[in-house]
Amino acid sequence: xxxxxxxxxxxxxxxxxxxxxxxxxxxxxxxxxxxxxxxxxxxxxxxxxxxxxxxxxxxxxxxxxxxxxxxxxxxxxxxxxxxxxxxxxxxxxxxxxxxxxxxxxxxxxxxxxxxxxxxxxxxxxxxxxxxxxxxxxxxxxxxxxxxxxxxxxxxxxxxxxxxxxxxxxxxxxxxxxxxxxxxxxxxxxxxxxxxxxxxxxxxxxxxxxxxxxxxxxxxxxxxxxxxxxxxxxxxxxxxxxxxxxxxxxxxxxxxxxxxxxxxxxxxxxxxxxxxxxxxxxxxxxxxxxxxxxxxxxxxxxxxxxxxxxxxxxxxxxxxxxxxxxxxxxxxxxxxxxxxxxxxxxxxxxxxxxxxxxxxxxxxxxxxxxxxxxxxxxxxxxxxxxxxxxx
Amino acid sequence: xxxxxxxxxxxxxxxxxxxxxxxxxxxxxxxxxxxxxxxxxxxxxxxxxxxxxxxxxxxxxxxxxxxxxxxxxxxxxxxxxxxxxxxxxxxxxxxxxxxxxxxxxxxxxxxxxxxxxxxxxxxxxxxxxxxxxxxxxxxxxxxxxxxxxxxxxxxxxxxxxxxxxxxxxxxxxxxxxxxxxxxxxxxxxxxxxxxxxxxxxxxxxxxxxxxxxxxxxxxxxxxxxxxxxxxxxxxxxxxxxxxxxxxxxxxxxxxxxxxxxxxxxxxxxxxxxxxxxxxxxxxxxxxxxxxxxxxxxxxxxxxxxxxxxxxxxxxxxxxxxxxxxxxxxxxxxxxxxxxxxxxxxxxxxxxxxxxxxxxxxxxxxxxxxxxxxxxxxxxxxxxxxxxxxx
Ligand SMILES: NC(=O)c1ccc[n+]([C@@H]2O[C@H](COP(=O)([O-])OP(=O)(O)OC[C@H]3O[C@@H](n4cnc5c(N)ncnc54)[C@H](O)[C@@H]3O)[C@@H](O)[C@H]2O)c1
Ligand SMILES: NC(=O)c1ccc[n+]([C@@H]2O[C@H](COP(=O)([O-])OP(=O)(O)OC[C@H]3O[C@@H](n4cnc5c(N)ncnc54)[C@H](O)[C@@H]3O)[C@@H](O)[C@H]2O)c1
Ligand SMILES: [Zn+2]
Ligand SMILES: [Zn+2]
Numbered sequence: 001x002x003x004x005x006x007x008x009x010x011x012x013x014x015x016x017x018x019x020x021x022x023x024x025x026x027x028x029x030x031x032x033x034x035x036x037x038x039x040x041x042x043x044x045x046x047x048x049x050x051x052x053x054x055x056x057x058x059x060x061x062x063x064x065x066x067x068x069x070x071x072x073x074x075x076x077x078x079x080x081x082x083x084x085x086x087x088x089x090x091x092x093x094x095x096x097x098x099x100x101x102x103x104x105x106x107x108x109x110x111x112x113x114x115x116x117x118x119x120x121x122x123x124x125x126x127x128x129x130x131x132x133x134x135x136x137x138x139x140x141x142x143x144x145x146x147x148x149x150x151x152x153x154x155x156x157x158x159x160x161x162x163x164x165x166x167x168x169x170x171x172x173x174x175x176x177x178x179x180x181x182x183x184x185x186x187x188x189x190x191x192x193x194x195x196x197x198x199x200x201x202x203x204x205x206x207x208x209x210x211x212x213x214x215x216x217x218x219x220x221x222x223x224x225x226x227x228x229x230x231x232x233x234x235x236x237x238x239x240x241x242x243x244x245x246x247x248x249x250x251x252x253x254x255x256x257x258x259x260x261x262x263x264x265x266x267x268x269x270x271x272x273x274x275x276x277x278x279x280x281x282x283x284x285x286x287x288x289x290x291x292x293x294x295x296x297x298x299x300x301x302x303x304x305x306x307x308x309x310x311x312x313x314x315x316x317x318x319x320x321x322x323x324x325x326x327x328x329x330x331x332x333x334x335x336x337x338x339x340x341x342x343x344x345x346x347x348x349x350x351x352x353x354x355x356x357x358x359x360x361x362x363x364x365x366x367x368x369x370x371x372x373x374x375x376x377x378x379x380x381x382x383x384x385x386x387x388x389x390x
Numbered sequence: 391x392x393x394x395x396x397x398x399x400x401x402x403x404x405x406x407x408x409x410x411x412x413x414x415x416x417x418x419x420x421x422x423x424x425x426x427x428x429x430x431x432x433x434x435x436x437x438x439x440x441x442x443x444x445x446x447x448x449x450x451x452x453x454x455x456x457x458x459x460x461x462x463x464x465x466x467x468x469x470x471x472x473x474x475x476x477x478x479x480x481x482x483x484x485x486x487x488x489x490x491x492x493x494x495x496x497x498x499x500x501x502x503x504x505x506x507x508x509x510x511x512x513x514x515x516x517x518x519x520x521x522x523x524x525x526x527x528x529x530x531x532x533x534x535x536x537x538x539x540x541x542x543x544x545x546x547x548x549x550x551x552x553x554x555x556x557x558x559x560x561x562x563x564x565x566x567x568x569x570x571x572x573x574x575x576x577x578x579x580x581x582x583x584x585x586x587x588x589x590x591x592x593x594x595x596x597x598x599x600x601x602x603x604x605x606x607x608x609x610x611x612x613x614x615x616x617x618x619x620x621x622x623x624x625x626x627x628x629x630x631x632x633x634x635x636x637x638x639x640x641x642x643x644x645x646x647x648x649x650x651x652x653x654x655x656x657x658x659x660x661x662x663x664x665x666x667x668x669x670x671x672x673x674x675x676x677x678x679x680x681x682x683x684x685x686x687x688x689x690x691x692x693x694x695x696x697x698x699x700x701x702x703x704x705x706x707x708x709x710x711x712x713x714x715x716x717x718x719x720x721x722x723x724x725x726x727x728x729x730x731x732x733x734x735x736x737x738x739x740x741x742x743x744x745x746x747x748x749x750x751x752x753x754x755x756x757x758x759x760x761x762x763x764x765x766x767x768x769x770x771x772x773x774x775x776x777x778x779x780x
Binding site: 006019109136169245 | 391392393394395396397398399400401402403404405406407408409419432490491494497499500501521522523524525526544547549552553555557558559560561562564625628629632635636640641642645731732737
């Protein structure tokens with residue numbers, strides 16, 4: 001056989017910083033970080049992308065950014081580009097095109113920065129544009145929702161929806177840094193404050209029983225918008241996600257994706273509801289379904305299942321959704337399993353639960369068992385409702 | 391400072407195979423490679439993408455592929471998608487969309503394969519589509535031109551042109567394997583047979599004086615379409631490219647790109663001529679210009695310069711183009727330097743020559759000196775013409 005063997009490794013490194021009021025002129029975190037990167041004398045450009053809803057809740061933000069940048073002689077603020085907030089920014093390519101256009105017109109190069117401020121949706125789109133322009137310009141993420149601070153914004157993936165399919169387009173492209181600013185969280189709606197916590201429940205369930213206990217003990221504080229509890233939970237959740245990425249298969253070349261526990265139905269539900277159900281809400285519903293499935297298939301004991309459902313309820317999540325009322329094997333939701341497998345590739349690999357804190361990979365899910373899990377949950381919810389109205 | 395540190399490495403490996411008549415049923419190379427990858431019992435899909443001009447020069451190819459695939463029980467041929475040949479496939483996004491559509495409709499997942507057969511242009515487009523669909527499906531390259539076999543097809547980059555700019559979009563995404571089949575080369579036009587050899591001259595000039603001598607000694611044989619000489623040159627050139635990628639900075643996070651010797655003007659010339667000048671032809675012109683610049687700025691001696699120009703002539707390359715007749719600093723070509731810097735990012739870094747086989751990085755090119763080099767080359771070409779007509 002006549003061949004040449006190619007083989008090399010690439011190292012990726014970045015920090016996830018935790019702060020508050022990042023753009024206060026007295027906060028030197030971002031400035032020091034950028035100053036450290038500026039070695040070669042040339043002035044580098046910063047192109048900001050801002051989630052419109054973040055901008056409208058923080059009307060002084062643009063001016064703060066301008067002032068902050070003007071204090072950095074090695075950097076020039078190229079532009080501030082507002083983009084649609086929420087899933088819509090990933091569904092249409094209008095904002096993606098706007099951003100590419102700005103990257104081109106501002107002459108952003110591979111050593112300049114696209115700094116994205118927003119929820120997970122805006123970060124996914126901006127990360128994708130940053131990854132493909134000039135084969136990747138430097139990208140800084142400033143996540144502004146709970147979900148993006150504890151999960152999506154600290155990882156290595158970006159994406160857009162295409163052909164009506166969630167995350168059909170995207171790449172693996174680590175950021176150069178992430179700045180989690182608690183102050184942004186203060187303006188979140190109740191829905192978005194809660195939504196991302198389901199990712200913490202997910203990662204606790206498959207990796208860390210002690211963190212699950214902490215979540216049980218602090219659910220009420222978090223619901224009362226206690227920022228210390230929120231901060232602790234975000235940092236621990238981000239840490240578990242980072243560790244998982246680094247220790248496993250960062251660019252997901254294999255089949256296993258334990259961090260996608262509860263996600264096969266979540267992605268499908270988001271799509272079937274035209275994204276009116278938030279990712280985090282759908283994940284909570286997916287956790288409820290797959291935990292029940294784990295119980296009914298004899299993996300998980302009943303007290304554990306009840307603890308899981310109780311925690312989700314304490315956090316204010318719905319456990320059932322009309323589209324999760326799977327009555328037969330032709331149900332549209334079950335198509336989600338096929339799409340999940342196709343997106344991952346290879347054998348179907350779904351994580352279920354053995355006990356709280358311990359995941360268990362399976363390569364098959366029985367439609368009949370999914371139907372039973374759905375029924376069991378419907379009954380559980382009815383009983384809970386009766387309790388409430390009593 | 392409150393932060394979490396992320397750090398991990400990712401290993402990339404692939405082989406570049408050399409063969410002839412890859413799709414003959416008696417040639418087991420591709421079959422054995424795929425059989426080795428098929429571990430988990432599931433049937434995997436192969437989606438073929440074929441350069442239309444390759445298909446028209448090899449009318450039996452589709453049928454051969456069908457027969458070849460039918461002999462692999464672990465694989466299913468999903469579709470054969472014809473796409474435009476040449477730079478046009480990178481300029482418009484029509485074929486890109488067609489390919490994404492096929493990936494979606496055929497249910498190609500991250501463990502299925504997009505196999506692209508064609509010149510560097512088709513491979514760049516197909517590589518890009520494969521890299522962004524599902525955040526990357528497996529990609530096999532079957533380069534069919536000299537340039538794609540000795541350079542573009544064996545590397546880690548893909549791209550599309552956008553905003554009229556060469557390679558504005560793209561990613562770094564290694565293939566899972568490359569199959570170089572000499573038989574495809576037999577149907578190349580004289581232009582495309584020659585064009586890619588300039589990349590070998592380039593890499594020899596900056597890395598390997600002995601290979602440069604080999605090229606001098608074998609230029610006539612290659613021009614007479616001697617396949618053994620062509621094969622030796624392709625393999626050595628591919629090897630030098632692979633070594634460079636592995637030993638340096640595979641995803642080009644820094645500023646240096648010595649393999650882009652002669653390319654700043656080449657990319658601009660391709661754009662200014664609306665891609666009527668081939669990449670390889672433009673690179674030959676760029677080598678002539680930057681070698682002359684190296685000589686005039688006192689880096690390279692005159693005998694070496696004359697050897698370089700003689701080799702390019704022996705290979706049938708033009709050394710001058712009307713658009714390279716740079717008369718003043720406002721010349722459009724010089725804009726290429728800025729665009730080159732922007733595409734790379736950071737400081738301008740251009741490789742010049744110290745001697746044959748030894749490159750030398752500089753961070754500035756003087757417009758006045760470029761003008762002088764252009765004049766010097768124009769005169770050189772005039773004298774050569776007179777010699778010819780004598
Ligand atoms: N890349 C990954 O690894 C990954 C992981 C998990 C989820 N995701 C994706 O993340 C997306 C969900 O992100 P999300 O939950 O952050 O929702 P989101 O980005 O859709 O934001 C929800 C809403 O909150 C608004 N908003 C954002 N910050 C705000 C603030 N500080 N104050 C007030 N309003 C604010 C947004 O404009 C939007 O309307 C989904 O598309 C999901 O697929 C990606
Ligand atoms: N990705 C990289 O690292 C990299 C490196 C160098 C060049 N490139 C790119 O490669 C492209 C040039 O590639 P190229 O020189 O292979 O030219 P090409 O792909 O444009 O092909 C030239 C012509 O030859 C035809 N053709 C291809 N194979 C044939 C065959 N076997 N028989 C007959 N005709 C055939 C094509 O249809 C086309 O018309 C440029 O876009 C350049 O930017 C990429
Ligand atoms: Zn999620
Ligand atoms: Zn080239």
